[in-house]
Amino acid sequence: MTDVLNNDAAADATAGAMIDADVLDDLLHEIDLHTDVLMTWDYERSRSALVKLYEKAKTSQWNGNDLPWDLDVDMEKLAASNNAERFGVLRQPGSPVAAWGEKEWVEFRIHSQAHSLSQFLHGEQGALVCTGLITSTTPWIDAKYYAATQVMDEARHVEVFARYLDEKIQLKYPINDNLGGLLDTIVEDGRWDMTYLGMQIMVEGLALAAFGFMHMMSQEPLLKQLLRYVMSDEARHVAFGVLSLKEFYDGLSQAELRERQEFAYEAAVRLKRRFSNGEVFARLGADPKQVFAYLDANRDPMQLQFQTMLFSKIVPNAKKLGLLDAGDGWLRKRFEELEIIEFEHGMNAVDEYELLDAVADSADDPAEISA
Numbered sequence: 001m002t003d004v005l006n007n008d009a010a011a012d013a014t015a016g017a018m019i020d021a022d023v024l025d026d027l028l029h030e031i032d033l034h035t036d037v038l039m040t041w042d043y044e045r046s047r048s049a050l051v052k053l054y055e056k057a058k059t060s061q062w063n064g065n066d067l068p069w070d071l072d073v074d075m076e077k078l079a080a081s082n083n084a085e086r087f088g089v090l091r092q093p094g095s096p097v098a099a100w101g102e103k104e105w106v107e108f109r110i111h112s113q114a115h116s117l118s119q120f121l122h123g124e125q126g127a128l129v130c131t132g133l134i135t136s137t138t139p140w141i142d143a144k145y146y147a148a149t150q151v152m153d154e155a156r157h158v159e160v161f162a163r164y165l166d167e168k169i170q171l172k173y174p175i176n177d178n179l180g181g182l183l184d185t186i187v188e189d190g191r192w193d194m195t196y197l198g199m200q201i202m203v204e205g206l207a208l209a210a211f212g213f214m215h216m217m218s219q220e221p222l223l224k225q226l227l228r229y230v231m232s233d234e235a236r237h238v239a240f241g242v243l244s245l246k247e248f249y250d251g252l253s254q255a256e257l258r259e260r261q262e263f264a265y266e267a268a269v270r271l272k273r274r275f276s277n278g279e280v281f282a283r284l285g286a287d288p289k290q291v292f293a294y295l296d297a298n299r300d301p302m303q304l305q306f307q308t309m310l311f312s313k314i315v316p317n318a319k320k321l322g323l324l325d326a327g328d329g330w331l332r333k334r335f336e337e338l339e340i341i342e343f344e345h346g347m348n349a350v351d352e353y354e355l356l357d358a359v360a361d362s363a364d365d366p367a368e369i370s371a
Contacts, residue, residue: 035190037136040144049243049350050142057149057236060357062229064160068222073168077219079109087277089300096290097281104284111280114165116214118173119274121161123203126183127237128154130199137192143244150240153233160226168222173279178270185266193248197260200241201321202267205314205349208234213309235356238349242317254327261323261331268314268338272307308340315343320350 045051090097091105100108131154134147165172175183186198208231215227249257278288295303315335318324324332324344335341 035133035137035192038139038192040139040141043141045142047140047142047243047247050140050146050240053236053240053243053353054142054146054149056354056357057146057153060232060236061149061152062156064156064163067160067226067229069163069167071222073220073222075110075169076106078113078169078223079106080219086302086306087295087300088302089295089298090291092298095294095298097286108280108284110169111171111284112277114169114171115173115277115280116210116275117161117165117169119176119179120207120210121158121165121172122175123179123183123207124154124157124161126179126186127199127204128158130183130186130195131237133187133195134192137195138244139192140244143240146240150233150237153237157230157233160230164223164226173283176274176279178273182267182270193245193260194263196241196245197263198267200237201245201317202264202271202314204234204237204241205317206271206310208238208349209310209313213306232356235349235353238313238317239353242320242349245321249321249323257323257326258330261326261334264318264323265331265334268311268335268340271310272338275307275310304339308342311335311338311340312343312346313349315340316346316348319344320348 087108089095091100092098097104128151131147131150135144135151138144138147182198182203186195186203189195189198211227211231211234215224215231218224218227249260252260276288276292278292281288281291315324318331318335324335332341335344
């Protein structure tokens with residue numbers, strides 16, 4: 001992976017505007033692809049579950065412009081949307097930020113929301129790119145059809161998160177190193193099923209749980225409605241990954257499954273680190289290393305619960321795919337070490353996605369989605 005400045009692309013992108021090369025270096029990110037494009041001449045609609053998902057996706061489209069963008073965002077409500085009890089041990093005497101008062105903690109919560117939403121934005125662009133790859137690399141026409149609808153979904157998600165950050169919060173964070181590294185790994189691998197596993201199961205699965213948590217906590221009406229619509233799309237996306245990979249994994253050897261188990265575990269570790277908020281502490285003048293050392297020595301129960309909850313959608317889907325107990329149960333042991341195995345009996349995405357149809361909900365009761 002390299003960050004490069006492509007002069008021709010930059011000239012096209014800026015439409016004649018003069019932008020400093022160093023700025024463009026920060027804006028453009030190039031990843032080497034190692035994949036083949038697969039076209040199929042078999043147009044038979046042979047996978048009924050994917051056909052059903054595709055039909056569902058076609059009738060569940062929504063327009064980001066229809067969200068109530070005229071609403072003013074109350075920054076105090078936005079701050080209250082971030083669980084105030086997370087990082088509570090940092091309020092104790094002797095912590096690196098013990099001198100922070102309520103003003104600083106409100107600012108921290110606002111920045112934490114901006115940081116989380118920024119990572120959602122970057123992750124959605126990653127999903128946009130990966131789903132475009134899936135349309136090119138998956139061998140089944142039904143999967144190509146559905147992936148094409150997800151490309152539209154992901155473009156819409158990038159649009160609404162960027163607009164919310166730019167117009168309402170006016171505060172944005174760059175991509176977290178752990179998330180950025182994981183997206184690079186997913187794209188660089190080249191095997192279509194690894195793209196599915198990394199993006200549809202791991203990244204999208206964690207995002208769905210995080211969206212649900214933020215939606216539950218949110219007191220900000222526009223954000224609450226935006227998240228509810230995005231969640232309905234994400235549930236279909238994760239179901240798409242489960243439906244596609246289940247068939248493929250049933251034909252893999254134990255050695256091949258072990259490689260996927262290890263890939264899923266490494267992704268989980270990176271995703272867990274993604275929510276450490278190191279960038280926020282640094283921007284607000286605290287030393288992240290000192291903060292993390294203090295948190296390691298003084299386990300914060302609310303932060304640990306939050307980080308664990310983020311895997312509530314990933315673990316049951318890994319079980320549905322047979323990855324959890326494949327071979328000697330290697331992934332189960334790793335998930336036990338991460339203290340996330342408790343979610344294995346949760347609802348998998350195939351059973352869940354119809355419950356989160358925001359378009360149908362709003363058609364029945366327009367007020368329900370922002371309640």
